[in-house]
């Protein structure tokens with residue numbers, strides 16, 4: 001009987017962590033469904049980005065209020081989880097505050113955690129107000145209806161509950177210490193919980209223990225729950241932001257990749273003496289599919305981008321197309337990509353491999369109208385706090401439309417015909433290309 | 444105006460220090476041609492040993508690539524690279540940020556490796572090297588706002604060269620609410636220039652011209668032929684063409700130097 005809580009604790013820990021491991025494995029598998037892309041170069045610059053952009057959140061502080069509050073929540077969240085270590089040891093061995101032997105250092109740490117927990121709650125409240133009362137517009141675009149909106153608030157509620165449980169636990173604990181309850185090591189009062197403690201004064205030892213143990217269990221079960229909630233949530237970015245930033249594009253923002261299969265083909269066309277066996281010769285069959293019509297045509301970094309997206313809408317907020325009422329929303333591009341890879345992941349779960357389900361990312365999730373509204377201005381990639389690249393997905397989908405379906409808007413087809421025929425997007429003769437030098441009206 | 448072509452110089456057994464890549468807009472668009480001439484006059488005044496490709500130049504392929512036509516882009520790129528490599532071009536200057544970005548970043552992977560500079564960067568360099576001196580003149584004390592072209596700014600991190608030129612002219616630089624890395628697009632990039640906009644409630648260039656008007660500047664300066672078209676359309680839409688002028692930086696310098 002005495003060991004029952006310990007056994008129960010071990011069981012739920014094992015259950016929580018193995019479920020989490022299963023989720024992560026599935027996420028990694030889904031990401032790997034994407035095409036290969038080499039992002040292993042310049043490792044030191046990549047680590048520097050992880051330190052500044054991911055850990056240091058350099059892009060978040062562009063808006064100082066949201067930035068600083070976010071750093072508090074992030075830091076609080078990570079640091080307070082060191083508490084988890086003590087919780088796990090206490091839980092497994094039935095000890096209580098195993099680290100309290102550290103005396104002054106222990107008090108210092110718990111005080112520090114408590115202050116952080118309090119600041120996290122304050123920040124979360126501000127976030128909630130910004131989202132629900134001030135209704136900051138980027139939280140209310142069409143793609144934010146339904147689950148996306150609920151998810152955002154759920155995260156705020158869960159964080160508040162977890163932090164409160166931690167503070168309530170310490171407050172009840174302090175009262176129990178005062179009553180000299182057996183098992184409750186004397187640690188003294190702590191920075192924040194001492195203000196909560198008076199609320200419990202006068203309670204019986206049993207009620208206090210119920211509160212203390214209740215909060216303790218709530219805290220640990222809550223963390224396990226939250227960990228497993230990530231899979232369905234934009235909160236996944238707390239983990240994915242790191243690899244996502246590490247593997248993000250390092251080239252100048254303006255640079256788009258050149259399709260290699262096209263390069264081989266063009267070289268062959270331009271050089272009649274080229275050895276047709278040296279490169280992948282032949283018609284379009286061998287060139288493979290050009291551009292992307294579905295998620296599996298995207299590379300794995302683009303898929304990881306979609307899982308990392310925080311749905312913050314900073315990209316959409318600065319997108320010139322979206323700002324002027326067009327359908328395009330770079331955030332929606334990321335969210336649809338995630339929806340689609342999830343759907344494909346489910347098919348793979350069921351059938352062992354992907355089987356055509358009659359749907360594609362292009363058309364069923366993202367429409368050509370959205371794609372053609374993009375000015376490729378890179379405002380979205382500049383704004384994204386986790387270095388996502390919605391533009392690369394837009395360009396890959398456009399490539400499929402143009403190269404595989406010849407489905408560009410008519411005016412663009414005209415522009416391209418002009419380039420083909422006379423080397424300029426307009427219908428001017430090549431012979432007139434230097435006319436400007438003799439047209440000086442001022443001279 | 445002295446505008447030698449690569450072919451001419453080669454025939455004379457000479458080699459220029461830099462190729463001036465004019466670009467399609469700079470070659471054919473009425474407004475942009477003025478910018479091209481302004482820049483050439485400055486190059487002449489500073490005794491820069493340059494040449495153009497003339498009729499051997501062809502579209503850089505930027506609008507095709509951004510429209511998704513990778514095939515056409517690479518055809519253009521390789522044709523241009525072949526010609527530039529044949530002339531042993533080492534350095535390229537252009538007044539078009541789209542050509543700049545494409546030649547600088549995308550040609551290099553296809554066998555075209557050149558030092559590529561934007562005309563604002565080159566002008567700044569000429570001043571630094573004392574080959575060009577700008578003293579106060581027409582634009583001294585004038586209220587000037589600068590619209591960052593996406594393909595110069597965000598795409599390639601060139602923010603300071605155009606601004607320092609405005610400073611050289613002692614103009615009063617008034618920044619728009621969104622500028623530099625946060626600057627709003629004019630609406631022309633990504634091949635939008637060549638098509639009607641999708642359904643929405645506003646044209647992008649109107650939104651951007653409103654940003655410019657808010658600064659209460661007298662002159663809107665940019666450094667891209669496409670941005671130029673959009674700013675002009677914006678001023679027309681707002682019926683402000685008389686009150687406000689929009690120029691490329693090269694034109695401001697041309698006027699300051701009375702070339």
Ligand code: SF4
Pocket residue numbers: 315318319320321322328329330373374375376377378379380381390391394
């Ligand atoms: S690159 Fe395209 S999607 Fe991104 S902000 Fe610019 S217009 Fe919007």
Ligand code: SF4
Pocket residue numbers: 308309310311312313314315316330331334383384385386387388390
């Ligand atoms: S892509 Fe980046 S900026 Fe856009 S919503 Fe996602 S996280 Fe935010």
